[in-house]
Amino acid sequence: MTYLPYVIAAYAVFVLVLVWDFVIPQLQIRSELRRVRLRSQRDSNRAAPAELSR
């Protein structure tokens, strides 16, 4: 008897979990850098009108 469907299912679980393990930190790094960039843009926009009013 072949147990190939069980083998394929096991390897699929392995691949899926590793893909999750790879993708999550990449998304975290990207979102963190984006958050910092947006915050620094907000800060510089807030500083600009103050300089104009002087």
Next chain:
Amino acid sequence: MNPVFRWFHQLGSPPTFDRFAARWAPWCHLLGLLLLAVGGWLAFQVPADYQQGDSFRILYIHVPSAWMSLLVFALMAFYAAIALVWRIKLCEILAMACAPIGAAFTVITLATGSIWGKPMWGTWWDWDPRLTTELILLFLYLGVIGLYGAIEDRRSAARAAGLLAIVGVALLPVIRYSVVWWNSLHQGQTIRIFGESSMDSSMLAPLVVMVVATKLWFLGSLLARARADNLRRESGKDWVVKLAQVRP
């Protein structure tokens, strides 16, 4: 100062670690992926087992993942201990980065073991000592992740979760020897690093490749996850602001 010690000392600096992780994580992942592909291919080249048929091929992902689940927990506790004693921030970050990766390997171990168990034992799950202790290991990993996420101050959170990791190390020998100490549905030890394995040598090569591959994959994931946490903790610093502007 000894150049090796100086290098370790410099690596503790967050911007240096970020550059190091950004440079080496992709290489570790790529090498790990290549070896996983080679190991996966080799796993289907060896002849089927005379008793288990093709189902024995699950071994090539189940065993390396099980070993990783134990190794990563031990490493997490080691980093946590260093962080608790010497208050090294990078070790806190590395310890906490270990937890989700170890949990992922534990999930793979439990899921693939369950899938293997159905055709061989006739059941998806049994409250067998090895299976139960491995499930407790998953709960410990989840406990560490949960505790780290539950406390707002990152350093206090890492210390509390690290303490749980250190206490949890007591479970590792129980998992390792569970098949020796109790009557178990799970098979006994067949592969020995020191001494002769009861597994045929023709079946060992793919396993060795997969063991090395999972280690490299883990290194890549550890660096990537630690980098993400490092950036989160340092998000107010100038070097992160500069980095964010350079790399949109």
